[in-house]
Amino acid sequence: MRWAKTPAFEALRFSNFVSGLLAGNTPETLERIATGAWWLHFLPMGTMSVLIPSSKHLHLAFAPANAIWHTLRPKGSLTKVDFEFEDETIKIIGANKIEEFTWKQLFDTYTCVQCGRCSERCPALQTGKPLDPRALHVELRAHIEEKAPLLDKIKAAGDKKPEFTEAEQAILDDVFSEQFIWSCTPVAPVRGLPCIQ
Numbered sequence: 001m002r003w004a005k006t007p008a009f010e011a012l013r014f015s016n017f018v019s020g021l022l023a024g025n026t027p028e029t030l031e032r033i034a035t036g037a038w039w040l041h042f043l044p045m046g047t048m049s050v051l052i053p054s055s056k057h058l059h060l061a062f063a064p065a066n067a068i069w070h071t072l073r074p075k076g077s078l079t080k081v082d083f084e085f086e087d088e089t090i091k092i093i094g095a096n097k098i099e100e101f102t103w104k105q106l107f108d109t110y111t112c113v114q115c116g117r118c119s120e121r122c123p124a125l126q127t128g129k130p131l132d133p134r135a136l137h138v139e140l141r142a143h144i145e146e147k148a149p150l151l152d153k154i155k156a157a158g159d160k161k162p163e164f165t166e167a168e169q170a171i172l173d174d175v176f177s178e179q180f181i182w183s184c185t186p187v188a189p190v191r192g193l194p195c196i197q
Contacts, residue, residue: 059111062111063111063113069104098151106144112134112141119132130177136176140175
């Protein structure tokens, strides 16, 4: 009997065993057992929902929204860098501080599963260069959380930018080394990553 070794048959055998244990109980006892089983299921799930914000499982909350807001451009396409500045006082190309990232770039750091698949497939890391894509997301997320209170103060000040030496800490100098950043080179899109970027 080939069907006797299928997972469906094994599940049926287990459910028959459990129903045999429950047979003969009063409805009140069965209701108490059902309530206990519900709480036995709910408490770990409730605990997990409290632990998610401070754990590596935070991507469970952010990944669905990131899938909705992912770019419709072809994978691996680069955006044109505009070197013509309308305002001569602003000459920022790329991002050197948290304030210079787009909301989507910052959001992407929270959808990282921290599985390391991007690092395994990174040609720069495979050739011995210091770039580690997983570390980029993990350390950038930690940097965001460190700077968030200072950024709130800057936003509250409005046009008057308060003097914060800590808020001016540059990612290039203090979070990542210059060698780390410049070892990145554009490559074809990496397939097999768990979350849409």
